[in-house]
Amino acid sequence: MKIVVIGGTGLIGSRLVRKLRENGHEAVAASPNSGVNTLTGEGLAEALKGASVVVDVSNSPSWEDAAVMKFFETSTRNLLAYEAAAGVRHHVALSVVGTERLLESGYFRAKMAQENLIKGSSIPYSIIHATQFFEFVKGIADFSTVGNKVFLPPALIRPMAADDVASAVGRIAMGTPVNGTLEIGGPEQFRLDEFVRRGLAARKDPREVVTDPHARYYGVELSERTLVPGDGARLGETRFETWLSQPTGQVQSTNPQPARRAS
Numbered sequence: 580m581k582i583v584v585i586g587g588t589g590l591i592g593s594r595l596v597r598k599l600r601e602n603g604h605e606a607v608a609a610s611p612n613s614g615v616n617t618l619t620g621e622g623l624a625e626a627l628k629g630a631s632v633v634v635d636v637s638n639s640p641s642w643e644d645a646a647v648m649k650f651f652e653t654s655t656r657n658l659l660a661y662e663a664a665a666g667v668r669h670h671v672a673l674s675v676v677g678t679e680r681l682l683e684s685g686y687f688r689a690k691m692a693q694e695n696l697i698k699g700s701s702i703p704y705s706i707i708h709a710t711q712f713f714e715f716v717k718g719i720a721d722f723s724t725v726g727n728k729v730f731l732p733p734a735l736i737r738p739m740a741a742d743d744v745a746s747a748v749g750r751i752a753m754g755t756p757v758n759g760t761l762e763i764g765g766p767e768q769f770r771l772d773e774f775v776r777r778g779l780a781a782r783k784d785p786r787e788v789v790t791d792p793h794a795r796y797y798g799v800e801l802s803e804r805t806l807v808p809g810d811g812a813r814l815g816e817t818r819f820e821t822w823l824s825q826p827t828g829q830v831q832s833t834n835p836q837p838a839r840r841a842s
């Protein structure tokens with residue numbers, strides 16, 4: 580089966596492509612680096628020829644409000660139109676648990692726009708809501724830093740390893756489209772401030788994490804359960820301590836993270 584992974588060079592995409600190939604599938608890693616650009620449409624028709632499934636794990640290079648909205652709206656419209664022309668039978672997209680509760684943030688408004696375009700299209704689909712990746716811990720800290728202190732609320736979080744995200748996305752991509760949203764998360768629940776404190780300590784990052792119930796997360800005031808999935812979420816296996824003790828525990832998400840506190 581031919582599966583095209585849009586964003587196949589990224590944190591999740593590169594792992595997903597490797598896992599699909601290990602399972603005997605023809606997985607194509609599509610991204611600007613390989614001549615496929617969903618913003619312009621360049622290379623899409625050729626890449627999608629003969630594809631049964633398209634998995635979109637791309638991300639916007641800029642998280643500025645207008646830029647990120649333009650990225651997800653334009654690239655999703657292009658992708659869905661080229662998929663319809665190529666006869667693709669399953670569109671899979673990776674989004675974030677609680678997106679609908681985080682709309683104070685321009686990034687999450689753009690993810691919501693992406694999801695709405697998918698729901699309104701004629702292509703059978705599965706939208707996957709994942710919790711925060713372990714690899715994202717430094718990114719969260721950078722965004723919430725003022726001076727040498729990191730201000731974070733004690734909201735609940737159920738983070739997961741990028742490797743477990745890729746495994747779950749691969750399984751869902753190989754299954755029947757759900758025409759709805761599935762949730763995936765990690766095996767353990769933490770408080771956001773505690774999760775980041777442990778992640779920074781393991782990296783010997785000297786910043787102090789300050790617990791502040793009113794500190795914002797990417798511009799959003801969180802309630803206790805904003806970031807956690809519901810009871811039916813499929814849970815990954817890798818525990819945070821195990822991941823921190825592995826060499827991959829030092830790998831970061833490449834997401835751009837302005838070093839300033841969200842407010």
Ligand SMILES: NC(=O)c1ccc[n+]([C@@H]2O[C@H](COP(=O)([O-])OP(=O)(O)OC[C@H]3O[C@@H](n4cnc5c(N)ncnc54)[C@H](OP(=O)(O)O)[C@@H]3O)[C@@H](O)[C@H]2O)c1
Nearest residue numbers: 586588589590591610611612616617637638674711712715
């Ligand atoms: N970070 C989290 O904790 C989290 C949690 C849940 C869900 N998610 C979602 O997971 C998804 C993947 O995140 P990630 O961290 O794996 O992303 P990433 O490492 O930043 O990778 C982004 C990918 O998008 C590609 N890309 C950028 N512009 C493109 C374009 N115009 N056309 C085609 N491809 C393009 C990049 O290609 P090049 O390498 O060629 O530039 C790269 O392969 C995102 O949609 C995000 O919303 C993230």
